[in-house]
Amino acid sequence: MIRIEGYTQYFHRGGVNEIRALEQVDLHLAKGDFVTLIGSNGAGKSTLLNGLAGVHRADEGQMWIGGRNVTDWPEHRRAAYIGRVFQDPLVGTCASLSIEQNMALSFKRGQGRGLSLGVKQQDRGFFREQLQILGLGLEDRLKASVGLLSGGQRQALTMVMATLIEPEVLLLDEHTAALDPKTARQILELTGQIVAIKQLTTMMVTHNMAQALAYGNRLVMLHQGGIILDVSGEEKKNLTVEDLLAQFYTAQGEAFASDRALLC
Amino acid sequence: MSWYAAIGAVEQGLLYGIMVIGVYLTFRVLDFPDLTVDGSLPLGAAVSAVALTHGFHPLAALGLAMSAGFLAGMVTALLNTKLQILHLLASILTMIALYSINIRIMDGPNVSLLGVSTMLDVMPDLGVTGYWSAPLLFGLLAISVTVFMIWFLHTELGLAVLATGDNARMITAQGVNTHHIIMLGVGLSNAMVALSGALVAQNQGAADVNMGVGTIIAGLASVIVGETLFGRGGITRGCIAALLGSIVYRVAIALALGIKWGAFAFTPSDLNLITALLVVGALVTPILKKKWTRP
Numbered sequence: 415m416i417r418i419e420g421y422t423q424y425f426h427r428g429g430v431n432e433i434r435a436l437e438q439v440d441l442h443l444a445k446g447d448f449v450t451l452i453g454s455n456g457a458g459k460s461t462l463l464n465g466l467a468g469v470h471r472a473d474e475g476q477m478w479i480g481g482r483n484v485t486d487w488p489e490h491r492r493a494a495y496i497g498r499v500f501q502d503p504l505v506g507t508c509a510s511l512s513i514e515q516n517m518a519l520s521f522k523r524g525q526g527r528g529l530s531l532g533v534k535q536q537d538r539g540f541f542r543e544q545l546q547i548l549g550l551g552l553e554d555r556l557k558a559s560v561g562l563l564s565g566g567q568r569q570a571l572t573m574v575m576a577t578l579i580e581p582e583v584l585l586l587d588e589h590t591a592a593l594d595p596k597t598a599r600q601i602l603e604l605t606g607q608i609v610a611i612k613q614l615t616t617m618m619v620t621h622n623m624a625q626a627l628a629y630g631n632r633l634v635m636l637h638q639g640g641i642i643l644d645v646s647g648e649e650k651k652n653l654t655v656e657d658l659l660a661q662f663y664t665a666q667g668e669a670f671a672s673d674r675a676l677l678c
Numbered sequence: 679m680s681w682y683a684a685i686g687a688v689e690q691g692l693l694y695g696i697m698v699i700g701v702y703l704t705f706r707v708l709d710f711p712d713l714t715v716d717g718s719l720p721l722g723a724a725v726s727a728v729a730l731t732h733g734f735h736p737l738a739a740l741g742l743a744m745s746a747g748f749l750a751g752m753v754t755a756l757l758n759t760k761l762q763i764l765h766l767l768a769s770i771l772t773m774i775a776l777y778s779i780n781i782r783i784m785d786g787p788n789v790s791l792l793g794v795s796t797m798l799d800v801m802p803d804l805g806v807t808g809y810w811s812a813p814l815l816f817g818l819l820a821i822s823v824t825v826f827m828i829w830f831l832h833t834e835l836g837l838a839v840l841a842t843g844d845n846a847r848m849i850t851a852q853g854v855n856t857h858h859i860i861m862l863g864v865g866l867s868n869a870m871v872a873l874s875g876a877l878v879a880q881n882q883g884a885a886d887v888n889m890g891v892g893t894i895i896a897g898l899a900s901v902i903v904g905e906t907l908f909g910r911g912g913i914t915r916g917c918i919a920a921l922l923g924s925i926v927y928r929v930a931i932a933l934a935l936g937i938k939w940g941a942f943a944f945t946p947s948d949l950n951l952i953t954a955l956l957v958v959g960a961l962v963t964p965i966l967k968k969k970w971t972r973p
Contacts, residue, residue, distance in 0.1 A: 493851050493852060505845065505848060506848060508841045522852070529833045532833055532834050532837035
């Protein structure tokens with residue numbers, strides 16, 4: 415379904431600040447896999463997601479989405495097969511447009527856009543139905559400007575928009591990190607619900623080990639640009655936060671004290 | 679101000695209103711400050727004037743002017759998107775290049791349209807005569823352009839243009855190539871500006887290479903005046919406000935030019951200064967208001 419092979423990504427290549435964010439990463443996702451990605455800051459989690467989305471051009475390696483080699487595709491072309499939710503709740507939606515206009519935009523994801531009416535009467539029913547899943551009452555506010563919504567509401571809307579047209583892969587880049595704990599929990603539950611209903615292939619980056627264990631059927635840990643742990647199924651179910659920390663410390667070698675606070 | 683001068687000012691407002699709709703599209707919708715307009719207004723005038731003197735039908739001349747304007751906008755957009763030149767600088771580059779191109783097109787700094795059949799001569803054929811024919815023609819055209827813009831911004835493509843100006847990362851993630859949208863938007867805007875320039879030339883009976891100086895500032899002033907007086911909410915309101923803003927702006931300028939204090943009177947060359955002050959005032963007022971109302 416998703417195949418990443420030998421993916422290497424540099425930043426500022428050739429300059430004094432050259433960083434090798436990812437080195438020879440191989441990752442295969444089967445249809446319906448829900449992978450949680452963890453790792454410390456700078457491990458390459460977001461780079462991996464952005465690399466698959468086409469934000470960066472891979473320095474080395476190949477990528478396939480559903481059998482299509484997308485390595486040389488620009489971001490907007492890959493978008494036809496990818497649903498994305500960003501860390502910043504403001505990135506996923508247009509503040510100056512209404513809820514229904516935003517939904518109409520993503521209801522055309524990856525398709526040609528013509529001169530027919532942007533928001534079609536016959537789509538409104540579907541939009542309402544999809545918003546009802548959220549239980550936030552947004553289905554009665556189709557014409558409200560998105561700028562009036564809270565961060566949590568906007569993130570929930572982005573979640574629905576990313577899955578309006580069923581994506582071949584859903585990429586969630588720490589999509590609850592900028593929310594307050596209660597809203598974050600709601601969005602996360604919603605994520606689990608939507609992914610389960612639509613049986614989506616999903617990659618979710620998180621900083622929270624408990625979340626990484628509670629969600630998904632597979633867990634991948636990145637460290638300094640490489641995958642150091644990849645567990646799935648029963649093995650993942652039996653994993654504990656302590657196991658993960660132990661793994662992490664072994665990989666890191668020394669000086670964990672500062673990371674312990676960050677990861678727990 | 680005489681009745682005759684008032685009609686003249688409204689007529690100017692309608693004529694330049696077409697340009698203001700174009701400026702609204704780039705400045706407000708696409709968030710792309712586009713100075714190309716100072717060059718594409720005379721470009722439209724030059725192309726239509728040369729086409730007219732070569733015996734083209736006035737409508738065909740307008741079509742050619744719009745195509746030329748669209749191309750000029752595309753050049754700015756290409757410089758900005760593909761060559762990654764800052765939008766302001768890209769548009770200034772196109773603008774100064776157009777100065778030379780306009781002189782080439784006209785084979786001189788201006789072209790007279792005396793004795794040449796223009797859009798205004800088409801009106802009597804349609805059965806409209808008298809001094810109402812010009813304001814009526816320009817009014818119809820300005821309203822058509824405004825309605826077109828409102829319609830366009832409600833289409834699928836128009837929504838993508840709105841989203842590109844609002845949040846480029848979001849719309850890219852929805853599968854839209856923002857480079858194409860910027861080319862379309864800036865092109866369309868400059869097509870409007872060139873149409874406006876073509877009509878201005880036909881109305882005043884000559885195209886001149888310097889007639890575009892200050893277009894962007896006049897356009898911005900009109901957009902801002904429109905927003906201040908008629909509100910900002912929504913696209914429909916925004917487009918109508920831009921057109922009305924243009925009329926108010928031209929009437930205000932006409933009134934200012936009529937002011938006399940003893941021996942002092944404004945001359946048409948003071949227009950740019952007045953406009954600049956007007957724009958600064960309109961931009962600064964909301965900030966000052968905020969400052970003063972804070973406890």
